[in-house]
Amino acid sequence: MDARASLKSADPISLYLHIPFCSLKCAYCDFNSYAGLDALVEPYCDALISEIRLWGEIASGRPVPTVFFGGGTPSLLPLPQIGRIMASLHESFSLDVNTEVSLEANPGTIDLNYLRGLRSAGINRISFGVQSFHDGELRALDRIHSADEAKQCYHWAREAGFQRINLDLIYGLPEQALDRWESTLEQALALEPDHLSLYALTVEEGTKLASDVEHGRASAPDGDTQAAMYEWSCERLAEAGYKQYEISNWCRPGQECRHNLVYRNGEWLGLGAGAHSHWSGFRFADVYSPRQYIEKVRETISSTLDTVAGPAEVLEAMQQITWIEEQSLETAMADTAILALRLNEGLDVAGFSRRFGKTPEAAWGPSLDEVREAGLLAREDGHLQLTSRGRLLANEVFVRLLPD
Ligand code: SF4
Incomplete structure (x- = not known):
């Protein structure tokens, strides 16, 4: 008997795919994302598809309720690469018409044709990283798009047929007064998105923002102002008919991001550089560096997984996995x-x-x-x-x- 048959289960499993490429590193960002790695896009997609196939052999047949392309900037991937990744998902797992397939997009990277291509490839939910509707604030954050471009992308997404759209916004920027934040949220509400994610700006070690704060070029976010912004937002969004279902997430009735809810008690596989997983009583993560990720996936596919007997052996045999913890x-x-x-x-x-x-x-x-x-x-x-x-x-x- 194939030893891996014992690993099979009929329980649902969700998939997170990490795309680590960005056009420019934003001032506040400490995500596992990199500018200037364009030459790696194709080999990275090859490695990601290989990792999808590896896991497909182990978890095939399990229903996949949600897939999430996160980053980084997934919308930097050329459409043919998105199509290849989607095809490999369909070959390796049981996706169906009800599978929620979300993709994070940066408004500075897309146009109407691209959005139409995403819809044709099977992406049915899009999340725009808007952050602010004030150009000065966007420039200070090193965002690559203007407020008008973000609005244009939103309208293009509707035109392309997206019925589920999220906007990500950040509050409590340096020197941001309450009325500036109110104006950003009001402009977001005027677009009538299905979902909103609001995050308080934090100064993360190693970011440009942290260095600017340390050298007096920017002021640190003010906790009291952020608290006032959060409280005002909770009231304003309730009044506008949005339900808060999580600390940072609001939606129109029935429009929760189902992928967010999987993290509560389901299993998920995180594929790609630095992605974290929860499977078979283990937490584990892939190696952070995209270059090393490509190399390690190649090593895994050239070795044999045929002799592995259980979850711990599977994880040990996967060379791209760099951290494993059995859940106590x-x-x-x-x-x-x-x-x-x-x-x-x-x-x-x-x-x-x-x-x-x-x-x-x-x-x-x-x-x-x-x-x-x-x-x-x-x-x-x-x-x-x-x-x-x-x-x-x-x-x-x-x-x-x-x-x-
Ligand atoms: S686009 Fe997103 S992931 Fe990329 S640097 Fe900016 S905040 Fe980070």
Whole structure:
């Protein structure tokens, strides 16, 4: 019997595909993304397709409810490469008409024909990295598009037939006053997107923004202003008919990003440089460097996986995987609680107790009392939920749930 038959399961599995290329590195960005690697696009796509096929042999037949092309800038990929990747997904996994296939796009990289090509290739949800509707702010962030170009792309996407569109926006930029942010969000609402993701700007180590802040060329984001912007946004979006379903995500009824919800308790494979996965009780990640990723996938396909016996052996045999952690009871409890608390519905206490054999109170005891007393966490209808103050200070809660 093929040893890998024992690894097969009929449970759904989602796919995240990381595309690490960008035209220019944005000032605030610490994602695994690189400008100036155009020569690697084709070999990288070859490696990604090989990795899809490798995993297809192991997880074939499992239904795939969601696929997410993230980055980096997936919209920098030429349409023929997107078509090849989509074809390999269809060959290797069970995608169907209900599979949500999302792609992140930078408005500075696309036109109407490209968007039509994406629709024809099977992409059915698009997420635009807009960040701001003020040109001065966009320039300060080193974004490669203007506010008008972002609006034009939105209209082109509708014309191309996209019925599900997300806009990503960032608030709390250096020197950004509340009314500037309000104006950005109002311009976004005027477009009537199906989904909005709002992120507070953070200064990440090693970014141009961090260096500018350190040398006094930019001011650090102000926490109180960001809190005021977040609170105003929550009220304004509720008034406009958007439901908040996660700390940073709002949607029109029924338009949740299903891929976001998979991270709560499903399994997913992250394919591509630096992508993280959760499969068969393991967390693991591919090597960060795109160049090394290409080399390591080649090494994996030239070796044989035929003799592998179980999940741990599969992961050891995959040369592109650089980090593996078997989930302990403590990390599984922490992952479950944190991912559930990010969502508005919160953590189902009875479900948690059934799965882990102990209540959240028994698992975390005094730490939970502490955040409850601080007004960050509340229990309602059998669910633990972040309060509105807790959503602003979510990391204060999450850090207390992590194992030592
Ligand atoms: S386009 Fe996105 S991934 Fe690329 S540098 Fe800018 S923020 Fe980072």
